[in-house]
Amino acid sequence: MKGLIWLRSDLRTDDNPALLNAIKECEEIIAIYIFSELQWKLHNESNIKHEFLINNLNILDKSLEKLNIPLIAINTKSFKTLPEDLCSFAAKQNIDHIFWNNEFGFNECKRDSAVIESSKKIDIKISRYNDQVIYEPGFLRTGQGNPFSVFTPFKRRWIENFNMNFLDIEKPNIARKPTQVKSDLSNLKFIKTHSVNIEIWPAGEDAAQEKLATFLQSKATSYSESRNSPIIDGTSRISPYLALGILSPKRCILEGLKLNNFEFTSGNKGICKWIDEIVWREFYRNIMYAFPKVSQNQPFQDYTNSIQWRHSSEELEAFYNGKTGFPIVDSGIRQMLEEGWMHNRLRMIVAMFFTKNMLHDWRLGEKFFMQHLIDGDFSSNNGGWQWSSSTGTDSAPYFRIFNPITQSQNFDPNGEFIKKFIPELKDVPIGQIHQPKDDLFSSTDYPAPILDLKESRLRAIQAFKDAREVSST
Ligand SMILES: Cc1cc2nc3c(=O)[nH]c(=O)nc-3n(C[C@H](O)[C@H](O)[C@H](O)COP(=O)(O)OP(=O)(O)OC[C@H]3O[C@@H](n4cnc5c(N)ncnc54)[C@H](O)[C@@H]3O)c2cc1C
Known part of the structure; x- marks a missing residue:
């Protein structure tokens, strides 16, 4: 079995279910990142985020190499051309099975459905996982069976359904068979107009986890009081790492809970408040999923x-x-x-x-x-x-x-x-x-x-x- 991990906004080896399962199910594995400058622009993604992406892919490449997995970056024109480009790459590499972690944006869902259709034609199996949320968007519902549109009851239901087993994080093994394919990130070229300050935003999952650990050790317990003062800088500054998936929300919740006796609503106020913010992130993903109009330039009200x-x-x-x-x-x-x-x-x-x-x-x-x-x-x-x-x-x-x-x-x-x-x-x-x-x-x-x-x-x-x-x- 030859597997392909399609990396999107999950640029890490820690708590990456697509990667973990690809390694379990396939002997030989390749990872791919598909970049489209046009699509990046259509979604108004910033130039600085682009450089941060490349810095992180370069580091991820080294981590994947240790797992016997080469990382290849290819270009595509837009989400429209992506299914064909991905499937022809997979066919050329004799891939049997593609793995990815779900994204929930309107265009991303449409793109993924198109990939599923194209992959059927060439008989490639697809397996999808969730890494950005604890519950698949749409799973938690109000008593009337509707999607939540208010945070507090959403959070209540989120906690009621929570099981500490959700936080099990398995470490990936090394892919059983090294492949002959070599890593290649040379396609990730772009015109740079903004530079990432690497002192503030060091790349890579080790740096991200260190940022998380430093915040939890030195700032989390006073988060409730210091989170509103911009000069104190009392927040974690992990958002760029969450946005590209260099850090997973599950890892954040787990590390936060460890410091709070695995309590969501009692114990230290600062940690509870901080975990709340991670749940806000999940809440907004639910809104985006349940109310597609917000992705189509429409107000919720x-x-x-x-x-x-x-x-x-x-x-x-x-x-x-x-x-x-x-x-x-x-x-x-x-x-x-x-x-x-x-x-x-x-x-x-x-x-x-x-x-x-x-x-x-x-x-x-x-x-x-x-x-x-x-x-x-x-x-x-x-x-x-x-x-x-x-x-x-x-x-x-x-x-x-x-x-x-x-x-x-x-x-x-x-x-x-x-x-x-x-x-x-x-x-x-x-x-x-x-x-x-x-x-x-x-x-x-x-x-x-x-x-x-x-x-x-x-x-x-x-x-x-x-x-x-x-x-x-
Ligand atoms: C107008 C506006 C635009 C915003 N745009 C973005 C954006 O593009 N990307 C982004 O990640 N956040 C956005 N936020 C939410 C929030 O401002 C940032 O997540 C936060 O400032 C990031 O800093 P931090 O990592 O230190 O957060 P912390 O306070 O340490 O919180 C930890 C994590 O919780 C999540 N979080 C915190 N606050 C919110 C919130 N209000 N809504 C959703 N998730 C939250 C983030 O992932 C954050 O990294 C926006 C908020 C406003 C009001």
């Missing part, structure tokens, strides 16, 4: 289709460059432009400012984030933007609009984070750091605010009210 979003090129330009004149908003945007990552509190502040105060369409913000984040993940990003814009499931009520000045005073009281990312403000006294006074704009390069907070807040509330009225008539 239909009435919000009637919102009259504004469109100002100047405001967009200011926003995209972190020059709105609101320091906390700009520091978040600049963190993302610099590191490829933004603190969660800032993501919420920035997204709410964009969709409420600026009253711009959440889809533009969603796209901007995807194009710059190293941890870009469709369902979490879409969920986060739809939460912030009050168009989504379980989202902030439309009239609850963060005030960026108050948020700044609460979560960056000394302005240290702002000063770190906005050098123009480094000498500004603390009294002005959250809301610079007019004379500052003439003496520094920092811009004046692009809008009035009070007026823009009222404008947003009115726009949502109008949309409700339109949709109810």
Whole structure:
């Protein structure tokens, strides 16, 4: 038996069920990664994430080599051409059986169905596994048999059904028969416009597990208190590793639970809260799966289709460059432009400012984030933007609009984070750091605010009210 592991967003050897089962069932194994620059662009995946992907594939290649498995990267034009390219590669290599871990995106599911159809024609067996979630999306249902659309009852059901055996993680053996095929990653070329800072984002699963261990040992127990302060950096920063599957959510939950007596709701508050966040990730995957409209540029709440979003090129330009004149908003945007990552509190502040105060369409913000984040993940990003814009499931009520000045005073009281990312403000006294006074704009390069907070807040509330009225008539 000759097996092919098709790697997608599961770039690791630890807790990789497709890899584990391929090794169990086949003597000889090849791993493949199929890259499409066009598809990457169509999904707005960022350039920095692309480089991070390649850095990680290079390390994974070495780990797979130790298991007697060569890794080959091939190119395809898009998801449309992928089934044929994959199947012709498999046929050429005399593959009997293809293994993969499921992805749940709308286009990814369509692509996989097409691969299944094509593989039937050449008599290749397919085996699929789940590594991104504890429960297959759609499995957990409300008492009425519907998919969950609110997090708290979803989480309750998630815990009720949980069995500690779910966390068994088996180590893969070495493939029984070395193959003659040689690894080849030379097809992974791309035009680099952004560099990964490898000090912040070291590649490889060992680095990812070390990041996880360091967080759990030194920060997890105080996570509840420190998770909202961007300067403390009290979160794990494992999202880029989860997005490409360099680390599995199951590994995260297992390591977290080990420190908390295997308790989900009692024991240390910080660890419980942190595990909750991993479950939020699974929740948004369920939303994406159960409500395909969110993958098709549609809001979860239909009435919000009637919102009259504004469109100002100047405001967009200011926003995209972190020059709105609101320091906390700009520091978040600049963190993302610099590191490829933004603190969660800032993501919420920035997204709410964009969709409420600026009253711009959440889809533009969603796209901007995807194009710059190293941890870009469709369902979490879409969920986060739809939460912030009050168009989504379980989202902030439309009239609850963060005030960026108050948020700044609460979560960056000394302005240290702002000063770190906005050098123009480094000498500004603390009294002005959250809301610079007019004379500052003439003496520094920092811009004046692009809008009035009070007026823009009222404008947003009115726009949502109008949309409700339109949709109810
Ligand atoms: C507008 C907006 C856009 C977002 N876009 C993304 C995105 O593209 N990719 C992404 O991974 N997360 C996204 N998030 C969720 C969250 O901001 C990040 O997961 C988090 O900041 C990552 O940092 P961390 O690894 O230190 O998280 P930690 O606080 O250490 O949490 C651990 C893990 O739990 C998951 N998680 C945490 N918060 C959330 C959440 N609110 N929703 C879903 N999963 C969560 C992540 O996988 C994270 O790595 C977005 C949130 C908002 C409000």
